């Protein structure tokens with residue numbers, strides 16, 4: 358099977374498995390796991406933040422950010438198709454007890470003027486706006502890279518209004534590789550950052566959140582409350598370190614493969630590529646073929662290719678390190694055969 362459903366399906370490499378086996382460990386609730394400490398230091402350094410914290414998943418990282426930044430009853434501005442709003446089980450309202458204020462974006466980017474206009478004024482009837490969340494790259498916008506200028510404008514508005522900014526950078530390293538702008542530069546425009554080790558970077562488990570030392574000290578308590586205080590967790594932090602040491606620049610290959618696939622798909626009758634394909638995600642519209650998205654995905658599966666139903670007329674492919682250029686050629690043949 359050529360699995361193009363997501364970049365989360367990668368299996369850890371030999372090197373990662375060996376690193377897990379050999380990892381030096383300690384009790385991380387006591388902050389005594391040397392491998393976790395090395396991973397957190399490395400992540401903080403890459404992001405240019407004072408401190409970082411290893412968390413179980415991207416979702417847990419985002420939830421901890423809301424819990425740490427906000428008080429119950431406050432309001433959070435976010436993009437209407439953001440992962441936090443669509444795919445995190447309503448956690449912001451359930452766990453952090455905050456109200457979300459979704460703003461539809463353009464390619465995942467919110468209009469700074471709309472953001473500014475959505476900040477609540479002081480009024481006895483209103484909730485207090487306390488946080489703005491941005492997502493880069495933007496998953497549902499097809500891995501779109503948010504312009505740095507957009508993030509800068511939003512951060513400036515946040516600071517003028519005494520608000521915090523959280524960056525859901527599950528795929529922030531894809532943005533770095535695609536744009537040439539460092540994660541540190543992006544991270545300057547957010548008070549807290551979450552990124553995933555277990556997507557294109559290829560680690561089996563884990564995410565990082567980073568911010569000031571004071572923020573991370575409070576975040577650590579929320580992580581404990583959520584059951585994310587783990588013990589000899591160096592075993593899973595070790596592959597995360599390998600991911601940061603060896604797999605960042607390699608993301609460029611995923612982007613090349615995505616472009617190859619997108620260009621090939623665009624040449625197939627009836628298929629329309631819906632997104633700009635800046636990173637590793639391709640969304641295609643199959644309305645002009647004989648298939649529904651469901652029957653398209655089923656037919657592809659029969660040919661040995663896995664893709665995901667995305668929307669009413671669309672399906673999605675995601676490239677990652679277990680996908681080769683031969684796989685891309687095979688996937689294109691499979692699509693050609695079924696349309």
Ligand SMILES: Cc1ncc(COP(=O)(O)O)c(C=O)c1O
Nearest residue numbers: 414415416417440492496525527
């Ligand atoms: C933008 C974004 N944020 C957060 C997450 C959540 O990550 P996890 O699956 O590790 O909870 C994802 C997962 O796909 C994502 O795409």
